[in-house]
Amino acid sequence: MHRIALAMLLAAAPVLAIADDVPAPLRPGAGQETVERICSGCHTTSYIRMNAPFLSEAQWKAEVTKMRQVFGAPIEDDEVAEILAYLIAEYGAPK
Numbered sequence: 001m002h003r004i005a006l007a008m009l010l011a012a013a014p015v016l017a018i019a020d021d022v023p024a025p026l027r028p029g030a031g032q033e034t035v036e037r038i039c040s041g042c043h044t045t046s047y048i049r050m051n052a053p054f055l056s057e058a059q060w061k062a063e064v065t066k067m068r069q070v071f072g073a074p075i076e077d078d079e080v081a082e083i084l085a086y087l088i089a090e091y092g093a094p095k
C-alpha cells in the first residue's frame with residue numbers, strides 16, 4: 001500500500017534531475033559570481049547544469065522562488081533579477 005502511494009507520488013513529480021551532485025563550473029557571464037556564491041550553499045551548482053535542458057524562463061523563476069521561499073535560500077531582493085538574468089541567458093531551455 002505504502003509502496004504504491006510512493007510510486008504514484010514519484011510519477012506525479014516533475015521531471016527534474018537531482019542525481020550526481022558533483023561540483024560543476026558554471027559558464028562565464030554577468031551574474032555568474034552571485035549565482036555561484038548563493039546557489040552552491042546547499043547543493044552544488046551541478047543542479048543548475050543538470051536541469052538546464054528542462055527549465056524555461058518561467059520555470060527558472062519558479063525554481064528561484066522555490067529556493068527562497070521553500071528552502072530558505074539567502075537571496076536578497078536585489079539579487080533575484082541578476083540571478084534570473086544569468087540563469088535564463090546561460091541555462092534557459094531552448095524555446
Ligand code: HEC
Pocket residue numbers: 016017018035038039040041042043047048051063064066067071072073074075083087
Ligand atoms: C537553502 C538551501 C538552498 C539554496 C541556497 C539553493 N537551493 Fe536549490 N535546492 C535546495 C533543496 C533542498 C533542493 C531539493 C533537491 C534535493 O537536494 O534533494 C534543491 C534543488 C534544486 C534544483 C533541482 C530541481 C528541484 O527543484 O528540486 C535546482 C535546479 C536548484 N535547486 C537550483 C538552485 C539555484 C539556481 C539556486 C540559487 C538561486 C539554489 N538552488 C540555491 C536547497 C537550496
